[in-house]
Amino acid sequence: xxxxxxxxxxxxxxxxxxxxxxxxxxxxxxxxxxxxxxxxxxxxxxxxxxxxxxxxxxxxxxxxxxxxxxxxxxxxxxxxxxxxxxxxxxxxxxxxxxxxxxxxxxxxxxxxxxxxxxxxxxxxxxxxxxxxxxxxxxxxxxxxxxxxxxxxxxxxxxxxxxxxxxxxxxxxxxxxxxxxxxxxxxxxxxxxxxxxxxxxxxxxxxxxxxxxxxxxxxxxxxxxxxxxxxxxxxxxxxxxxxxxxxxxxxxxxxxxxxxxxxxxxxxxxxxxxxxxxxxxxxxxxxxxxxxxxxxxxxxxxxxxxxxxxxxxxxxxxxxxxxxxxxxxxxxxxxxxxxxxxxxxxxxxxxxxxxxxxxxxxxxxxxxxxxxxxxxxxxxxxxxxxxxxxxxxxxxxxxxxxxxxxxxxxxxxxxxxxxxxxxxxxxxxxx
Amino acid sequence: xxxxxxxxxxxxxxxxxxxxxxxxxxxxxxxxxxxxxxxxxxxxxxxxxxxxxxxxxxxxxxxxxxxxxxxxxxxxxxxxxxxxxxxxxxxxxxxxxxxxxxxxxxxxxxxxxxxxxxxxxxxxxxxxxxxxxxxxxxxxxxxxxxxxxxxxxxxxxxxxxxxxxxxxxxxxxxxxxxxxxxxxxxxxxxxxxxxxxxxxxxxxxxxxxxxxxxxxxxxxxxxxxxxxxxxxxxxxxxxxxxxxxxxxxxxxxxxxxxxxxxxxxxxxxxxxxxxxxxxxxxxxxxxxxxxxxxxxxxxxxxxxxxxxxxxxxxxxxxxxxxxxxxxxxxxxxxxxxxxxxxxxxxxxxxxxxxxxxxxxxxxxxxxxxxxxxxxxxxxxxxxxxxxxxxxxxxxxxxxxxxxxxxxxxxxxxxxxxxxxxxxxxxxxxx
Numbered sequence: 001x002x003x004x005x006x007x008x009x010x011x012x013x014x015x016x017x018x019x020x021x022x023x024x025x026x027x028x029x030x031x032x033x034x035x036x037x038x039x040x041x042x043x044x045x046x047x048x049x050x051x052x053x054x055x056x057x058x059x060x061x062x063x064x065x066x067x068x069x070x071x072x073x074x075x076x077x078x079x080x081x082x083x084x085x086x087x088x089x090x091x092x093x094x095x096x097x098x099x100x101x102x103x104x105x106x107x108x109x110x111x112x113x114x115x116x117x118x119x120x121x122x123x124x125x126x127x128x129x130x131x132x133x134x135x136x137x138x139x140x141x142x143x144x145x146x147x148x149x150x151x152x153x154x155x156x157x158x159x160x161x162x163x164x165x166x167x168x169x170x171x172x173x174x175x176x177x178x179x180x181x182x183x184x185x186x187x188x189x190x191x192x193x194x195x196x197x198x199x200x201x202x203x204x205x206x207x208x209x210x211x212x213x214x215x216x217x218x219x220x221x222x223x224x225x226x227x228x229x230x231x232x233x234x235x236x237x238x239x240x241x242x243x244x245x246x247x248x249x250x251x252x253x254x255x256x257x258x259x260x261x262x263x264x265x266x267x268x269x270x271x272x273x274x275x276x277x278x279x280x281x282x283x284x285x286x287x288x289x290x291x292x293x294x295x296x297x298x299x300x301x302x303x304x305x306x307x308x309x310x311x312x313x314x315x316x317x318x319x320x321x322x323x324x325x326x327x328x329x330x331x332x333x334x335x336x337x338x339x340x341x342x343x344x345x346x347x348x349x350x351x352x353x354x355x356x357x358x359x360x361x362x363x364x365x366x367x368x369x370x371x372x373x374x375x376x377x378x379x380x381x382x383x384x385x386x387x388x389x390x391x392x393x394x395x396x397x398x399x400x401x402x403x404x405x406x407x408x409x410x411x412x413x414x415x416x417x418x419x420x421x422x423x424x425x426x427x428x429x430x
Numbered sequence: 431x432x433x434x435x436x437x438x439x440x441x442x443x444x445x446x447x448x449x450x451x452x453x454x455x456x457x458x459x460x461x462x463x464x465x466x467x468x469x470x471x472x473x474x475x476x477x478x479x480x481x482x483x484x485x486x487x488x489x490x491x492x493x494x495x496x497x498x499x500x501x502x503x504x505x506x507x508x509x510x511x512x513x514x515x516x517x518x519x520x521x522x523x524x525x526x527x528x529x530x531x532x533x534x535x536x537x538x539x540x541x542x543x544x545x546x547x548x549x550x551x552x553x554x555x556x557x558x559x560x561x562x563x564x565x566x567x568x569x570x571x572x573x574x575x576x577x578x579x580x581x582x583x584x585x586x587x588x589x590x591x592x593x594x595x596x597x598x599x600x601x602x603x604x605x606x607x608x609x610x611x612x613x614x615x616x617x618x619x620x621x622x623x624x625x626x627x628x629x630x631x632x633x634x635x636x637x638x639x640x641x642x643x644x645x646x647x648x649x650x651x652x653x654x655x656x657x658x659x660x661x662x663x664x665x666x667x668x669x670x671x672x673x674x675x676x677x678x679x680x681x682x683x684x685x686x687x688x689x690x691x692x693x694x695x696x697x698x699x700x701x702x703x704x705x706x707x708x709x710x711x712x713x714x715x716x717x718x719x720x721x722x723x724x725x726x727x728x729x730x731x732x733x734x735x736x737x738x739x740x741x742x743x744x745x746x747x748x749x750x751x752x753x754x755x756x757x758x759x760x761x762x763x764x765x766x767x768x769x770x771x772x773x774x775x776x777x778x779x780x781x782x783x784x785x786x787x788x789x790x791x792x793x794x795x796x797x798x799x800x801x802x803x804x805x806x807x808x809x810x811x812x813x814x815x816x817x818x819x820x821x822x823x824x825x826x827x828x829x830x831x832x833x834x835x836x837x838x839x840x841x842x843x844x845x846x847x848x849x850x851x852x853x854x855x856x857x858x859x860x
Contacts, residue, residue: 073845074835101847130847139852182805184853191849195856233850234805235790236798274751274791300747300787302801302808305816306825310780313740314747314787317730321704335808335816336829338842350740357730357744360665361704368666371732375612375664375701378732378765386735386765395736399766405504412768415503417531417560419621420663422569423614426625 004221005043007261009036017043021056026366035059039254040290042161042263044095044119044223049158052117055094057265058292062364063320063355066121066294066328067093067348070100071108075338078108084344085112091348091392093329095161097121101130101188110157119160121225124151125206129192139192140199147205148212155220162222163267164213165189165229166206166253167246170197172230176242183233186270190229210253214260223263225294226250231270234302238272239280251287258289265292265326272298274318281322294326295319299334308334309350316351320358327351349392356391381409381420434651435473436691439466447473451486456796465489469684470720472591472693474525474549474653479588482547485524487695488722492794493750493785496551496724496758497523497778500530501538505768508538514774515542521778521822523759525591527551531560531618540587549590551655554581555636559622569622570629577635578642585650592652593697594643595619595659596636596683597676600627602660606672613663616700620659640683644690653693655724656680661700664732668702669710681717688719695722695756702728704748711752724756725749729764738764739780746781750788757781779822786821811839811850 001007008015014029018036021043022029035041041058045051057064067088069081085096096116100108105127113120128150132142154162168190176185185191193204206213217224230246232238250266257264266288272280277298284293298315299308312330320327331347333339339347359367370389377385383400390396403412410418431437438445444459448466451473452459465471471488475481487494497518499511515526526546530538535557543550558580562572584592598620606615615621623634636643647654660676662668680696687694696718702710707728714723728745729738742760750757761777763769769777789797800819807815813830820826833842840848 072842073847074842075833075845102845126847140856181809182802183809184850186849188844188847188849191852192847195852198856234808235801236805274747274787276791301783301790302804303786303819303821304783305820306822306829307779307783310740310743310783311787314744314784317704317744318748333829333843336826336841336843337833349737353731353734353737353740354744356733357704357741360731361706371665372612374732375666378664379611379613389733390735391733392736396766399736399763403505403767411766412502412504413763413766414618415505415532417503417556417618417622419616419618420614422621422625426570426628 002219004218004261004263005036005045006039006263009033010261017045017051017054020054025056025061027060031060032056038290039258039264040292042223042265042292044121044160044263045221046155046158046160047221048156051119051160055119057326059290059325061325062367063358064094064326065092065348065351065355066095066097066326067344068097068099068328069112069344070098071102072338073102076103078103078111080341081108081112082115083341085115087341087345088348089118091345092352093118093348095119095121099123099126101126105130106153109154113158120158121161121163122154122159123163123189123227124154125165125189125192127154139195142196144205144209151213151216155216155222160223161225163189163225163227164206165193165227166204166210167226167249168193168229169204169207169249172242172245172249173197175245176230179241181232181237181240183237185230186233187227187229187231189227193229210256214257214262217262218260221263223265224257225265225267226253228267228269231268231296234271235273238269239276243269244283247283247287251289254288254291265294268293268295268324269298270296271302272300272315274300274314277315277318278322281319281324285323292325293323294328295324296328297330299330305335306332308332309347313350313354316354317357320355321361327355352391379420381424383409432649434648434691434693435466435475436469436693439463440691447475447481447484450484455486455491457490461490462486468720469688469694470722472653472695472722474551474590474693475651476585476588476590477651478586481549481590485549487756489720489755491755492797493788494524494756495522495778495781495785496525496527496756497774498527498529498758499542499774500528501532502768503532506533508533508541510771511538511542512545513771515545517771517775518778519548521775522782523548523778525549525551529553529556531556535560536583539584543588550588551591551593552584552589553593553619553657554584555595555619555622557584569625572626574635574639581643581646585646585652590653591655593619593655593657594636595623595657596634596640597656597679598623598659599634599637599679602672602675602679603627605675606660609671611662611667611670613667615660616663617657617659617661619657623659640686644687644692647692648690651693653695654687655695655697656683658697658699661698661726664701665703668699669706673699674713677713677717681719684718684721695724698723698725698754699728700726701732702730702745704730704744707745707748708752711749711754715753722755723753724758725754726758727760729760735765736762738762739777743780743784746784747787750785751791757785782821809850811854813839
């Protein structure tokens, strides 16, 4: 049998990746190994490549942030995707997913992965569906071999984690049909598979041949990110029977994966009212036995088009406070267009703020260091340090410099009536 | 005795303002009157002006958003402040506060108030302190009469609510001194008063002569917004003894105000870790007997300079979910500069998203209408309606139009592989 981070952790063997993430997180390696053994922590890292910047995702660790990049059939510009990748890395993304659906998908993926030092993810069903359309004229003609060929091709390229929509089954679709929804299916992978299943009157191959998937995942140590193909696409549809049916299935599939020492995390919604987020996290943790939870947003309103990064930051912070481990970024372009380079930057930073807010609330001592130092600098009117410690020093500096104060140690908000300066001067610093 | 919204509500007399807000909120007027009688709802509305757009703030109502505008000693441009006012109103702010500290303060206030159809607030201690500096050379030379003269002058101009820092007392300052802080005092009003008190070795006049303040408030029906002059200015300082000491005092002052049928709300932090927000709201509601809670942010991290509107949207949504009634906006310029017109727009919209997310979570049926209609339009690929229902239709339209899809009913994110379109076409709409 092939070894994975899980099988090694179970044997008590440390890997370079475990060592790296233990150092990064400031936690004992034993804690990492225990988490990996139990499946509460994953370290996405394909054996085919040497990941310069491994990341661990899960219980007791920093909340991580993922950035989706990639072409669409309407906009194919590899250089722009490379620029997005660089902007995302600069802004501190922990992982990157290539969701390309337009152009030479193999070449795009290989180019991007080569330039990505952190875990790299994909959704192989996209490529399988698109190649089928190109070669046979329709998604419904996709074969089981088409799907697994793409998975293996991407595995060979070194993809570290893959979103696999195993939970869209005849049974969960039946639940969806009985119930009805405002926004039906909003997952592309879910839509491809649903189309295929209904037309062919067959079970989802990724569910039916899940053992074959586990074999591949074990061989390359690919972390499976079990996708939520039936995630609600609107607040009125949130936490409905179809969503929870799928989550139950994903829980069962988590158990099977763990038996094979395959790393698994669970993808979650999407669109969730603020008061349902905690319940969604608790359900995932219970139904999937503590598997790391990877949430897309969640968006806390449906009307924030143009500002969905803010709606997602609110939802993401709340989810991470409740125990979610991994936040997929959302950009201001969500629901409107393929994101631009600037959209990517704004999306990553908003999501990093959400993750950091949760890290603080969860009592992560390393996260508190930055806020402590920033507040000390603020109390001392030390502007140089304040700018350096800002989440985006370039923006902070340009804001400050765009309106220069008359007195150098304050800002133009309060000018000479700066509260901190007044108190410092009159009271000899409180 | 002068009547106020409270005294009238207690007598069972409805006012035009009560009728207007009942209609606006979609709630029975009895509920408004009950809330106003108990002090759980305020309707800031100075008798000296006819407010075109009154607002109610408090229990069971839409969460409201305030926009701070105004000059500083470093940047005085009345036309710019008028432009900020208009942008804030266009973005849907519920109230406006003029925090000007530079230029001809009377003229600026009178110009702004004339153009503001919604409740208008001020912080009179700013003007009292600044005029003292100009006329006598130092804040410490301010007299009790100087303070009350300004309050009355602003009352005569029709100011609907005033932030008054009564809770900065010799006792609460002593608590602060015993404790120590990273960021001392970050409230301008708090800093002015502290400076004055320590130098003159006297009690805060706004505390000592609180009865005189209540008389004025009753005469004009000014809503007192009891300021938190000792609010922490950093996460490490949050929820500390000085803050809670001040909140206890504000609770006592709320009781006195209610005895005089004066409307009161309570101002809150500031900088609060995500996990302490619920406690802060609960404490305010208990210690101040259900008075409406007006929070400044709160910011959930100290390092988001340049993006503090996002840190505040996270905190504001969480606070409002826990029961806060009124969110003071924060702009991307916070901690860096006096906000520009564009900063104001971004700040209002981010805060509106937070308020709306909480309205949804609190089960406000009118709030749900927009998300339901948006989701229906999204499920039907009805782009015209989607754009119209967006929180900022102009931005949503420009995003969509900047990257036109090849097929008109999708967007460039997924192009022809749009999940909703696929499912609609293949399954006859799930």
